[in-house]
Amino acid sequence: DVHTDVWKQERCVISMATLRINPKSRKKIARFGEWILMLLAVVWSIFPIYYIVISAFKMPRNIFAYPPKIFPSEFTTVNFLELFKNWSSFPTALVNSLIVTLAAVLLTVAVSLLAGFAYSRFSGKLVKNSAIFLLVIRMFPPIIISIPLYPVLNSMNKTVDPRAVLVLLYSAFEVAIMTWIFKTAFDRIPRELEEAALVDGCTQFQSFVRILIPLVAPTAVAVSILVGIYSWNEYTFAFLFTSSGSQTTPVLIAEMMGGLTGPSWGQVFAASVLQMIPMIFFLLIIQRFIVSGLMGGSLKG
Numbered sequence: 001d002v003h004t005d006v007w008k009q010e011r012c013v014i015s016m017a018t019l020r021i022n023p024k025s026r027k028k029i030a031r032f033g034e035w036i037l038m039l040l041a042v043v044w045s046i047f048p049i050y051y052i053v054i055s056a057f058k059m060p061r062n063i064f065a066y067p068p069k070i071f072p073s074e075f076t077t078v079n080f081l082e083l084f085k086n087w088s089s090f091p092t093a094l095v096n097s098l099i100v101t102l103a104a105v106l107l108t109v110a111v112s113l114l115a116g117f118a119y120s121r122f123s124g125k126l127v128k129n130s131a132i133f134l135l136v137i138r139m140f141p142p143i144i145i146s147i148p149l150y151p152v153l154n155s156m157n158k159t160v161d162p163r164a165v166l167v168l169l170y171s172a173f174e175v176a177i178m179t180w181i182f183k184t185a186f187d188r189i190p191r192e193l194e195e196a197a198l199v200d201g202c203t204q205f206q207s208f209v210r211i212l213i214p215l216v217a218p219t220a221v222a223v224s225i226l227v228g229i230y231s232w233n234e235y236t237f238a239f240l241f242t243s244s245g246s247q248t249t250p251v252l253i254a255e256m257m258g259g260l261t262g263p264s265w266g267q268v269f270a271a272s273v274l275q276m277i278p279m280i281f282f283l284l285i286i287q288r289f290i291v292s293g294l295m296g297g298s299l300k301g
Contacts, residue, residue, distance in 0.1 A: 049276070056080070056269040063265050079266035080274075086264075090271060092245070093252040097232060098278060100163050100248060104170040104231040105224050112175045112223065113216070116182025117208065131183075134176035142173065142236045153241050162246040166238060170231045178223045185219040186212065221286055232279050249275045
């Protein structure tokens with residue numbers, strides 16, 4: 001039968017084509033597809049940052065020129081010069097952001113580290129209920145919490161540094177989630193390590209410092225990054241509870257965009273670039289402690 005022979009030939013061709021794609025080739029194709037997806041994700045994430053940086057070095061008239069140029073023909077620093085000329089408070093705002101962010105990171109890591117250890121090693125109805133209460137508090141958006149806090153903190157600003165108020169607010173707002181992150185990290189550490197340290201002559205505090213802290217060091221680095229990014233970019237609390245001398249950079253940049261004559265986009269992009277630099281250095285420095293924490297923890301274990 002002619003139709004049967006044609007069908008057998010087509011099936012044979014399909015089978016041969018299938019056999020040509022061996023398992024190694026399939027893995028290579030799958031890996032290639034993964035790399036393509038990762039590349040697209042990286043481009044999608046980096047392009048806005050690249051556009052801000054390039055726009056900061058363009059002449060103001062060329063920022064929104066059409067058609068847009070991905071690679072401008074000329075670079076200038078006039079936007080940065082105009083920024084420091086028209087907004088002399090920007091360096092102060094940058095320093096305020098640095099102080100608030102570093103203090104919030106240190107306070108949050110210290111409090112959530114101890115709280116996470118307590119929730120991990122102690123049990124009871126009161127401990128369990130308080131842990132759930134932490135999560136419930138964290139579910140409220142900042143603007144709702146700010147309404148009852150505003151009259152109290154506004155009166156405190158007359159006697160307390162507004163930057164200290166921001167540090168307390170950021171830490172209180174972030175300590176709930178970070179405590180649960182540390183609790184999960186401590187739950188994964190066998191209690192036999194602490195018992196072995198106690199048998200070797202260590203006190204409870206010494207076993208906590210010498211054994212447990214090195215093991216949760218990578219978690220502390222991750223918590224520091226999360227709290228640092230949040231504190232550096234937070235706007236609502238900073239807008240409500242700071243004055244002109246204690247403003248952070250997000251508040252000042254928002255003020256730059258809300259001028260009566262409209263935003264000077266060149267200066268806004270320049271301020272955004274300068275705001276990104278400290279956080280980039282912070283991430284580059286602190287990520288080194290992830291590997292050292294893992295190695296230190298493995299040696300202690």
